[in-house]
Amino acid sequence: MALEPLIYELSSPGRCGVHLPGLDVPASELPAALLRTELDLPEVSEVDVIRHYLRLSQLNYGIDKGFYPLGSCTMKYNPKVNEDAARLPGFAALHPLLDIEDAQGALMLMYHTQEWLAELSGMKGVSLQPAAGAQGEFAGILMIRKYHLSRGDTKRTRILVPNSAHGTNPATVSMAGYEAVELPSDENGDVDLDALLAACDDTVAGMMITVPSTLGLFEARLPDVIKAVHDCGGLMYMDGANMNAMMGVLKPGELGFDVMHYNLHKTFSTPHGGGGPGSGPVAVNEKLLPFLPGPIVGILEDAGSLDDVPLFGWVMPEQSIGRLKAFHGNFGIIVRAFTYMRMNGGSGLHDVSRYAVLNANYVRTALRDHYVVPHDRTCGHEVVLEGHWKDVPGIHALDISKRLMDYNFHPPTNYFPLIVPEALMIEPTETESKETLDAFIEAMKNIAREAHENPELLLEAPHITPVGRVDDVLAAKQLVLCCVPIPDWAGSPEFKTSTD
């Protein structure tokens, strides 16, 4: 039984979903020895394709359908004008290798985006190259590395990472060739300052930390943390995943951070796309300016007069860590973020952070009597609950999440941060109204009651979704990753293809 056939199962020999023009030049001879003999793609009409993908889309839950409080991912409303902006032909049909004179509009847009991101962070320079937050992190740690090496400081081999960190942080540290040193958290969920001081020595290249923390909290002793790392010669990296709580609230550069990344797909409302594309610009202070990944956009010639515009062009920072991807970053995403920033203006962006924090605290206050809030103090833009109760040991956070689907909500983030047992991380975002939050709160309260009165409702959930709980053990054992029989080039009989 299948909800929707595979596109291959809709295939009928001879169909095609496009009408292409005929050949208007003389045909040339094809090199027969180099040609392939088969090509196993579907054969379907345009109507088949539209209906298939439309039906697939209806099996999904997105922000356009309802509340999506996936903590740490900032699933705010994605304004439609952003989509129109990125699709303007002057942007969408623009070749990345044109001479700068022929791409001044795009370069100016990128330049202003760099400037906005620098101002919001209190940093001195920005590169839009990184394609996602994880790539921004990688760029940041490579810059820290190159900074130390440029000073002849070769002893530094370790980067400190709190145990509450996103998994990308320690993975980034390893990718950059450093050893990740995990720091414990204290009883308040903040970095354990004694452990930090004990770890700080001249082998520490830097520290990565998320602000507000992954528990959704502003750490009161953050200045002490920054000082401790700076005192031992290390640099401070801020994971900007939670910038939605920070705009006009705190400039990381002013607080002493040396480098940070943004997630344009979180803070600046560019769509998450079912898992990307994102964009992860990095912002740095003066120390790290020469190391930015490049090229970045600079002013090559100042404007001649007030009516004139400057000439924008590519600049490679002198000791750049290099290029992170081909061309210039995820430009289409940058257009969307630019549109969003212009719509909001500086004051609007500050309001975004104010109301994101208001919404999270409203949810926290409403649920504190029904769920354990491990660090129950004023939170940032998200709140972390524990999704379990001592008197119903069979119920886990995952069961609560699945039951939320029956109430037509997307679940919060489960099991992160790792330092909270059965974590449910709720990030409402500022675009949700009081009515929506009230409905969600009501559902959460109902679920807490159901867990005690009728736990089966949770354990068997979800009930109303297109599929029930999915067998991920079977998926991992049978490893059916492809429905096309692949010709046995080198002899590989044990690799299964679809059973259908």
Added chain:
Amino acid sequence: MTYIPHTDADRQAMLAAIGVDSIEALFDAVPGEHRFPALELPGPLSEMEVLAELYGLQDANTHAQNFAIFLGAGAYNHFIPSAANHILLRGEFYTAYTPYQPEVSQGTLQAIYEYQSMLCALTGMEAANASHYDGATSLAEAVIVAVNETRGKRRKIILSAGINPQYRDVVRTYMQGQDITVVGDDKVRDVNELAALMDDETAMLAVGYPNFFGQIEDLTGLAEKVHAGGALLTVVADPIMLALFKSPGELGADMVVGEGQPLGIPLSFGGPYLGYFACTKKLVRKISGRIVGETKDNRGQRAFVMTLRPREQDIRREKATSNICTNQGLMALAAGVYLSLMGKSGLKTVAELCYHKAHYAASEIGKLRNFSVDTDKPFFKEFMVKCPLPVDEINAVLLEEYGIVGGYDLGQDYPDRENTMLIAVTEMNTRAEIDALVAVLKEIVDGA
């Protein structure tokens, strides 16, 4: 407050419920001397005003809809059927995130599974992931896989100089913190010369298919040589070319990576694009990025789910081989829709149109006095032309006087290819455009 729905009454009621007087009071934990800094930024604008500004910015660009474009070099002006964009605008697709919760994400999961399947068919490989950021980072990830496959014992990578120079730069950026040596691209070598660089330190050898110069090098026997030396063969391939030419799988590749932009993704000034990544079954546990597998739900229905998750950063943390988290999900959807629309015959037709039009252009330019077309090796949709004048001079005349975007100046990356233009011809270039290009080239030289 553009996208904030709160009324004054809402705000008051919420503050009262929380038990504070003002929103500002919620930020008491932020160090006082740094709290609420001034933002030197412009004020808000209406949607009308922002659109007017964006129209102004786009008008300052030269784009493919107004000009005949013969520029490729890693980003190609291919046709995108209207239906593709309409699917991408479904809010259920583009406003969802990574399908962590399969019960409410079957649309995304099945679409990725189908994309993986079509990629396998196209490349002749047994598995594909849900994508990397772009072709360049896909190649860098292949390097990581190859080194890990030798358990880190082999740390030399051979890259052909015929791989896009920006891709090679990205590989070096990725490897700078690791003790990994990248060799082979100091000068242009044919595949036999490249294979001769193999030694017992070599983890991977990578070639372009076609190479950056548009040429289709003869890869017959290369895989055997690379495998005999105990290394892996990675092929960086143009996905459109694969509709017509032998798949890298058939040629014995272990990994096939490349830029998926030609598959229904707009040029968009260089991104977002699609790093496609396919491999043999043997390597599937070593690769990074999301992978979707088929399974069943508790009602017995066919269902899809992300699988092989323990490879990933959120589980394996510092032991993960890559930090990739977000990929290019929506771009993979675009490629899946494009490949479905084109299908078996459409994609082959696109490839044939590219081939024949490029060969027509090459043959006409080859007839011009003082221009010589490199026909040393078979080519697909790009070819090299040695010009009598600097490429930028020719391009300036082409664009300013005739509305034609000329080819790529290879001298920028290859000092020995001065005055050599790399011309890309796709199904989008009409015969009239090609004839105009040829006529203008003739005129430029005759007039010089």
Added chain:
Amino acid sequence: MSNVVEGLKYTKGDEWIRVEGNVGTIGLTDYAQNALNDIVYVELPSVGAVLARDGAFGTVESVKAASEMHMPAGGTVTAVNEALESEPEIVNSDPYGAGWFIKITLSNPAELDDLMDAAAYAEYCAGRD
């Protein structure tokens, strides 16, 4: 309550080793297979590999976790349990029997003295529950 078998030696990383003469058989304990839940994949070394004590010899994966297996004592791998490649669930069903991972010849039997016996390991597990 997980099962601990008398006569085996145990590590803090939850490997067990059964020693017969100079030959050691190594596997994953009942406690660990229970914590990992459904095991879906096991990666094993090549026969002939020479590994030091604490050296990584393989990986065991469930759907949500992966852990490396380490040598309780140094030695040369003489056999691997190939059945685990197609039926990794044997580690769940029979961790001390058919679910063994590798056999080695010990390079230095004195290294075994540092390992826990069944009683000590049972206490160690109880402390983690």
